[in-house]
Amino acid sequence: MNTTALPLRSTILAALLAGAIFGGTAQAQANAKVVAKADAKAELILTNGKIATMAREGEFVQALAVKDGKVLATGSNAAVLKLKSADTRVIDAGGRTVIPGLNDSHVHVIRQGLNYNMELRWDGVTSLKRALEMLREQAARTPEGEWVKVVGGWNEHQFEEKRLPTLAEINAAVPDRPVFILYLYGLGFLNQKGIDTLGYDKNTKFKDGVVELDAAGRPTGKLIAKPNALILYSTLAKTNTLKRDDQLNSTLHFYRELNRLGVTSAIDAGGGFQNYPDDYGVTLELARAGKLTVRTSYYLFAQRAGKELEDFTRWMTLTHPDKNDHMFYPNGFSAEGGGENLVASAADFENFLEPRPDLPASMESELEPVVELLVKNRWPFRLHATYGESIDRDLAVIEKVNAKTPLNGLRFIVDHAETITDAQLARISKLGGGVAVQDRMHFQGEAYWKRYGEQVRQMPPIRRMLEMKLPVGLGTDGTRVSSYNPWPSLYWAVTGKTAGGMKTWRDQDVLSRHAALKLMTTGSAWMSGEEKVKGTIQPGQYADFIVLPQDYFTVDAERIKRLESLLTVVNGKVVYGAGPYAPLAPQLPPVSPGWSPVATYGGYQNR
Numbered sequence: 001m002n003t004t005a006l007p008l009r010s011t012i013l014a015a016l017l018a019g020a021i022f023g024g025t026a027q028a029q030a031n032a033k034v035v036a037k038a039d040a041k042a043e044l045i046l047t048n049g050k051i052a053t054m055a056r057e058g059e060f061v062q063a064l065a066v067k068d069g070k071v072l073a074t075g076s077n078a079a080v081l082k083l084k085s086a087d088t089r090v091i092d093a094g095g096r097t098v099i100p101g102l103n104d105s106h107v108h109v110i111r112q113g114l115n116y117n118m119e120l121r122w123d124g125v126t127s128l129k130r131a132l133e134m135l136r137e138q139a140a141r142t143p144e145g146e147w148v149k150v151v152g153g154w155n156e157h158q159f160e161e162k163r164l165p166t167l168a169e170i171n172a173a174v175p176d177r178p179v180f181i182l183y184l185y186g187l188g189f190l191n192q193k194g195i196d197t198l199g200y201d202k203n204t205k206f207k208d209g210v211v212e213l214d215a216a217g218r219p220t221g222k223l224i225a226k227p228n229a230l231i232l233y234s235t236l237a238k239t240n241t242l243k244r245d246d247q248l249n250s251t252l253h254f255y256r257e258l259n260r261l262g263v264t265s266a267i268d269a270g271g272g273f274q275n276y277p278d279d280y281g282v283t284l285e286l287a288r289a290g291k292l293t294v295r296t297s298y299y300l301f302a303q304r305a306g307k308e309l310e311d312f313t314r315w316m317t318l319t320h321p322d323k324n325d326h327m328f329y330p331n332g333f334s335a336e337g338g339g340e341n342l343v344a345s346a347a348d349f350e351n352f353l354e355p356r357p358d359l360p361a362s363m364e365s366e367l368e369p370v371v372e373l374l375v376k377n378r379w380p381f382r383l384h385a386t387y388g389e390s391i392d393r394d395l396a397v398i399e400k401v402n403a404k405t406p407l408n409g410l411r412f413i414v415d416h417a418e419t420i421t422d423a424q425l426a427r428i429s430k431l432g433g434g435v436a437v438q439d440r441m442h443f444q445g446e447a448y449w450k451r452y453g454e455q456v457r458q459m460p461p462i463r464r465m466l467e468m469k470l471p472v473g474l475g476t477d478g479t480r481v482s483s484y485n486p487w488p489s490l491y492w493a494v495t496g497k498t499a500g501g502m503k504t505w506r507d508q509d510v511l512s513r514h515a516a517l518k519l520m521t522t523g524s525a526w527m528s529g530e531e532k533v534k535g536t537i538q539p540g541q542y543a544d545f546i547v548l549p550q551d552y553f554t555v556d557a558e559r560i561k562r563l564e565s566l567l568t569v570v571n572g573k574v575v576y577g578a579g580p581y582a583p584l585a586p587q588l589p590p591v592s593p594g595w596s597p598v599a600t601y602g603g604y605q606n607r
Contacts, residue, residue, distance in 0.1 A: 041085035043067050044543075044572055047077045049093030050551065054100055054521055054536045057514040064098075066543040069571040073539055091567070091584070097551040099517060100537055101264025101544035101570065102486045105436045105473030105524035106340070106415055108271040109258070109296060110283050112479045113251030115151070118242055120597040123153035123483040124562075124605035128161040132173050134601065139174040141595045147194070147239040148174055150181040152480035153604075155443050157500025165189070167221045180239055184444060185481050186353035188223035188232045195219050198238055206231040227354040228347070233272045242593075247282045249592045255293045256588055257603040259576035261485050262565040264544035266294050267475075267528050269340040269382065269415065270301020276315060292327045293568075293575035295544070297528040299337040299382055302370075305344035309369050312338055316377055327571070338374050339382030340415050343367050346383065348390035350416065350440060350481065352447040356387050364397055371401045375410060380529070382413035382436065388421050395427045407432055413527055416440065416477070418448075418459045425461070425468055434471030436527055437462055437519075439489035443482050445498035458509040462493070466515070471526040474519035485604045490516050490552075491561035513553050543572035547581070562606040 042065035051061045063080035065072040073080050120138050125131045139148050156164045170179060171191045178194035202217040209231025212222040223231050242250055286292055300315055302308035341347055345363040374381045385391045391414060412433045437460045465472045474493060478484025493516035496505025522535030534542045547567035550559060568576035577585035591599040
């Protein structure tokens with residue numbers, strides 16, 4: 001396999017393309033013809049589908065053919081079946097909607113693979129009562145010495161009770177195993193056993209964060225980020241980790257979970273406590289064994305404050321992009337990429353429970369040499385930037401570097417951009433950059449409005465970005481703040497609603513379903529330089545697609561957030577199947593360790 005698009009083998013005549021529109025005339029469908037070379041027979045054909053090509057809005061075809069991991073042809077059943085041979089696998093879509101595989105342009109997939117089997121996920125749970133029951137049940141099967149952990153992807157507004165758990169409830173549910181619960185980017189909860197295990201007391205201090213004490217000076221179990229999440233992430237890092245074999249198993253099962261949700265590509269944005277190259281070894285091992293089922297590109301996230309330039313300089317001597325030979329690669333470009341954290345002083349955090357932080361005065365002098373190094377070496381880069389105040393300073397640094405060493409087409413991404421201004425969008429456009437947006441406001445909209453009041457401007461201003469023809473990719477920022485499930489992100493994009501149902505966008509700002517899906521297919525592909533080979537269902541594109549149980553384009557909007565895939569195909573191979581397609585899916589080894597929450601509950605609770 002190779003990232004470059006294989007030349008289409010001259011198998012399809014213009015007559016086929018003329019009849020490719022499922023919504024076109026019956027005569028055009030009947031007249032479509034295929035003339036194929038003997039060696040161009042399809043390996044897989046999907047028939048009887050409502051296949052959204054995503055090349056144009058409203059364009060649907062009945063069938064598609066796959067060869068060598070690429071789409072070979074699209075069109076009517078009769079036309080595409082001309083590519084069938086005795087060895088061709090034919091799958092009947094049964095009239096169901098088929099869309100390109102979803103591509104999350106900002107997710108922490110590598111880190112989550114190492115941890116997935118350890119974590120109890122409250123993502124999608126609809127009542128606090130059930131969440132606490134799951135906590136109690138999991139503690140009963142967790143061995144002595146292991147932690148019970150809920151690490152992000154939820155908020156109180158998704159619960160019927162519309163509130164957070166109390167420390168008393170957490171302690172009552174689990175008195176005898178250490179518990180750590182992460183809430184968004186702002187709070188952590190430890191039960192008493194967790195406090196004792198860590199040895200936290202009145203003398204435990206963090207540079208950014210507070211260990212809450214009771215009247216007697218004892219830790220209550222609440223950890224408060226002020227404003228960044230160092231206290232939360234460093235506490236989490238003190239809990240247990242999986243053994244190497246279990247990490248391999250965990251990554252396999254997390255990728256299968258993403259396939260279940262329709263994800264076929266992901267761009268890993270690095271993350272706190274995710275060190276290169278050590279923490280990338282498990283995914284690389286699976287990639288070399290041909291076991292990855294999500295095309296994974298990644299950026300390198302600097303971990304050592306004040307040593308970022310040193311790290312990036314060293315990484316440039318270590319990395320050797322393999323052009324996606326194993327579906328795991330630095331990114332779709334010809335070099336590595338830096339971000340989302342380039343220097344610690346440039347990170348502005350998205351803790352809406354606390355006031356907006358001001359970046360330190362040293363930020364520019366620390367960020368400039370790193371950006372200059374990346375530009376000189378033609379490394380694409382991305383910057384975590386929530387607030388317009390931060391983005392203004394970030395762009396000034398990029399513009400200064402550009403004046404000395406022109407970007408000249410080198411891509412960069414501003415991540416998040418909730419309060420970015422029109423003037424800043426124009427500056428990004430002039431520099432040739434793009435914006436990666438996520439559904440963080442779906443999970444934190446209520447918190448933002450409580451602090452800053454009702455908002456009129458769309459946050460982030462996706463509609464304005466599209467009007468200005470900026471590259472925009474849609475994602476989740478899973479797994480610790482938002483959930484890794486892409487469907488709530490698509491739901492948010494077409495409704496403007498939070499997880500609690502509060503509408504935060506004006507009617508004119510919500511996106512059409514085609515526009516939202518385009519952002520999570522071709523839009524996200526731009527972020528890894530792959531927009532020419534993925535994101536649509538057309539000849540020559542990667543054969544990455546999913547079959548849905550309901551029609552995304554017409555189903556009631558409230559059902560979008562609970563969609564999942566019935567059949568997921570990556571690189572022309574079935575990687576996930578459910579219902580009538582379950583027998584087609586390859587088997588995974590059982591979840592390990594056996595006490596893993598995933599073995600009992602799975603991941604996202606959308607069933």
